[in-house]
Each structure stands twice: as structure tokens, then as C-alpha cells.
Amino acid sequence: xxxxxxxxxxxxxxxxxxxxxxxxxxxxxxxxxxxxxxxxxxxxxxxxxxxxxxxxxxxxxxxxxxxxxxxxxxxxxxxxxxxxxxxxxxxxxxxxxxxxxxxxxxxxxxxxxxxxxxxxxxxxxxxxxxxxxxxxxxxxxxxxxxxxxxxxxxxxxxxxxxxxxxxxxxxxxxxxxxxxxxxxxxxxxxxxxxxxxxxxxxxxxxxxxxxxxxxxxxxxxxxxxxxxxxxxxxxxxxxxxxxxxxxxxxxxxxxxxxxxxxxxxxxxxxxxxxxxxxxxxxxxxxxxxxxxx
Numbered sequence: 001x002x003x004x005x006x007x008x009x010x011x012x013x014x015x016x017x018x019x020x021x022x023x024x025x026x027x028x029x030x031x032x033x034x035x036x037x038x039x040x041x042x043x044x045x046x047x048x049x050x051x052x053x054x055x056x057x058x059x060x061x062x063x064x065x066x067x068x069x070x071x072x073x074x075x076x077x078x079x080x081x082x083x084x085x086x087x088x089x090x091x092x093x094x095x096x097x098x099x100x101x102x103x104x105x106x107x108x109x110x111x112x113x114x115x116x117x118x119x120x121x122x123x124x125x126x127x128x129x130x131x132x133x134x135x136x137x138x139x140x141x142x143x144x145x146x147x148x149x150x151x152x153x154x155x156x157x158x159x160x161x162x163x164x165x166x167x168x169x170x171x172x173x174x175x176x177x178x179x180x181x182x183x184x185x186x187x188x189x190x191x192x193x194x195x196x197x198x199x200x201x202x203x204x205x206x207x208x209x210x211x212x213x214x215x216x217x218x219x220x221x222x223x224x225x226x227x228x229x230x231x232x233x234x235x236x237x238x239x240x241x242x243x244x245x246x247x248x249x250x251x252x253x254x255x256x257x258x259x260x261x262x263x264x265x266x267x268x269x270x271x272x273x274x275x276x277x278x279x280x281x282x283x284x285x286x287x288x289x290x291x292x293x
Contacts, residue, residue: 037246041091041253048256049084052077055263063141071144072124073262075151076117080256082110087253105159112155112178114255115226119182120151121262122218125211126189129203130196176233179226186222190215214265221258225251 056077059070086107094100127135158178193215197208228248231238238244 068139068144072117072120075148079110079114080259084256109155109159112158116151118218122186122189126193129193129200132202172233176230179230186219225255
């Protein structure tokens, strides 16, 4: 049974199957190119699904009138659940090609939606530091839910061209554009937050460390997991590089697992001790350098 399953995995070049679009037509997929990728996808699914469900339940219990911060992370984790369900279909490798296409579109939809909510998380943290008074009076569940509806709707602009089989060059441009827009926003939110830290008197030191840590993590996740895909879409040499292309697809599979780390940054506890120790080490090294001078 196992050998038959693996033979299906390794047969993507013999026509269409659920693990990807036709490579000869230069379209992109999330197919398996080695048994290692196949096993790693199983591991990611097995670990991420139960942990994500627990995190969603825990964050949902925190959502109150005066605490809307978890809403965007909850929606981010829901988008990751959608991707994980599509990955389950991927490893199941159904025979019907129509099912494969439908779940591929859903997978793309979940991926772009997760990027959108990463931007929302960064924006919400930036407003808490840079515009604390405005944020305190404007943060309501209704506004947060309205933003969530918009974020869930916008990725259709990315998915619909795939469904209507738009020309591949146009698809690459749309894909790269949708994924590239968040980069300057994430950099701006991080830079603006760092600039406004000293003026945010109403925010505690622990909260400031959590916010900066979360913004750095969001930018890091985006850069490491999604930026290679943008390069693959835009640069032909990167797209023709077999190793780089496969690495790009594999990095995207780690997105659900990586986003789970954001859950710990919104909770008080061990993460505060870790960030405090890192900041203390930074301050000690700065003091030592000044004293040596």
C-alpha cells in the first residue's frame, strides 16, 4: 500500500494528478518532488491541525469588548486550517482532476488570505503603539469583523483568474503583485512602531516587547516563506532552477506551523521572560561596549 501511494506521488510528470498542475505548461503547483517532501507534509499536517485548533479555541475565549486583538490571529489561524485541509487532499491524491483543481484554488485562496491577516496583525500592533488614543476608542469588535470580511473577500481577485484560465504571464504578474504588496506595509509598521516606542507611555514594557517581537516575527515569516515565491514568479532564472522552485513550494507548506508562533506572542507568560532576557542581554552588551570605549 505504501509503495503504491509513493508511486502516485512520484508520477507527476506523467500527466495531470492532484499533486500539481501541468509542469510542461509552466503553471505552478504544490506537488511532491521527493519522498522527503511527502513525509514532511504529513508531519506538518499532523502537528499543525491539533495545535491550531487548540490555539483558536484559546484565543476565542479571550475575545471580549475590551480585547479585540485576538480576532485577526483567529482568522489567520482559520486560513491556515483551510490550507492544511487542502494539504490533506493533496497527500490523499484523488484521481479526479476537477477535485484537484478546486482544492488548489482553495489552497491559493487560503494562502493569500493568511498574508492579508498577517498585515492586519501588524497594523493592529502598530496602531496600539503609534496611535494609542485613537486605537483605544476605535477598536471595537464590529470594526474588526468588518475588516475581516474585507480580507476574506479581496483574495478572490487572486483566485478567480486561475479559475477562468487567464494567460500564464498575466497569472504570474497578478500572483507576484498580490504577494508583494504587503512587504512595504510590514516594513512601515515595524519602522513606525520602533520610532513611536518611547512616546507610548500608556503601554507597559512587557507589552512593548511583545508587540515588537510580533512585528519582527510577522516580517520574518513573510520574508522567509512568501518572498521566495514572489522571486519565483518574477525571475525566470529562479523559476527554471529546480532546487529553488522545490524549496519555494516546501517553504509555503511551513506557513501554518510558523503562524502558530504568533499565538504565543499575544499571550502573557513564558514569551515575556524570553523577550525580557533577550533585551537584557542586548542592554548588557551595549553597556559593556560603552564602558570599554
